[in-house]
Amino acid sequence: MKVTRWQRKPLAEVRAELVRRLRERKQRDEAAKLADEIKKRLDEVKDLRRVAAEFSPKLGNLPVEQMVRRTGFFAAGEDLPEFGDYASGFSSAASELEEIGQIGSKIYLSDGYAIPRLIAKREPKTPSFEEVKDRVIRKLQEQKAMERARQLAERLIAQSPTVEALRKAAAAHQLEVKTQEGFKRGSFLPELERSEQLEGMAFALDASRVAPRPVRIGKNFVVFGVAKRSDPDRAKLESERAAIRERLLSTKRDQFYRSYLETLREKMIADGRIRIHQDVIEAIFSTMTGSAPARAKR
Known part of the structure; x- marks a missing residue:
């Protein structure tokens, strides 16, 4: 990771990125508008499969079975694997529905929008082992994987006081080392969310040094170092x-x-x-x- 001062880039360098963002924004806006149309139609006819069939041509002729999904019982904030990173947000919003047949507002997911409908509810109870077995096993597997990742991250740091040592240690464990050029305040590493903790540690490190502890971002542990620092030119800044x-x-x-x-x-x-x-x-x-x-x- 190289930490450098922010510099304005010419339009030619950022045009492709601007076009990509414009395209993504347009797609999000169109998806939100279509979700509102579907919600309005659902409020009118209360028939999920009928509405799905009506809007299928606007969604690439998706089969109704792919558009209408049924979940099991879940609690507010519970992770539902079929909804990815936004699962807890979906389950929290859907849990606010109270009446059987009630249709909720659109909920943003990583790949579009979902509109929930309450088809059944039951009062909280102590579930049987058979009801929660798969969920418990999956949770334990995730916890063990996270703990193994944390331990490996700590071992890498213990073996790597410098960035060069980190490269060698990572190669020994068959891990890929990625370099981010021009890292600055407010930016984030590719494939990861922005982390204020990582940002603060990065700007406190000396060049060629590795952070003293891993940073957890989502379900990942990040081990990083600062390969090079480029401090701002104070004289130029004053001028x-x-x-x-x-x-x-x-x-x-x-x-x-x-x-x-x-x-x-x-x-x-x-x-x-x-x-x-x-x-x-x-x-x-x-x-x-x-x-x-x-x-x-x-």
């Missing part, structure tokens, strides 16, 4: 202070002006003084992303 101040002021002015224009725009649309040609907007967007525009006009 740029006036320019930085002017950029900040300009940004605030732009934000205020954009807010004013947006308010004015909404008012003029409401008054019928502006017409938005969505087909033109979609055509422009498609040239950036390579996607086909959806024709619409209002």
Whole structure:
């Protein structure tokens, strides 16, 4: 891991990333809008399979069996493997349903949205061993795997006072070492969530040193070191202070002006003084992303 000061990148370097984020945002917005349409239709007809069949063409002709899933009984906050990382959020939200047949609001998952419907409920009770056996076994397996990972992480640190030693120790255990260039405050490591603990430890380490303890992020234990540090150029920073101040002021002015224009725009649309040609907007967007525009006009 190399820790460097933040630098503004030219548009050419970040264009692909911007296009990717625009595409993802558009997909999320479209998924949320479709989920709202499905929820509205469910409130009208109360028939999951019928609504699933109606909306299947908009979802790539998914079979109804893949769109309508039935869970077993679960408690609020319980992890449901079929829902991945967002399982506890789903079970918590779904547990707020009270009446049989009640349909809940859309719930965000890693691969889209889910709309829960309560089909049965039972009062809390002490379950039999057979009812919880699979869940208990799975939980114990996860706990043992986590403990083995923690112990291995601690052994690697004990064997690795330096980054170079860490590379050798990892190779001996057939583990892959990944390098993150330009790590800065507020960033995160690929494939992992952002960790304030990791960030704080990284900026407290000297170059070539390994962190004194592993950092747990989700279900992973991270062992890391700082290969190189690039401290900010104080003299250059001082010389740029006036320019930085002017950029900040300009940004605030732009934000205020954009807010004013947006308010004015909404008012003029409401008054019928502006017409938005969505087909033109979609055509422009498609040239950036390579996607086909959806024709619409209002």
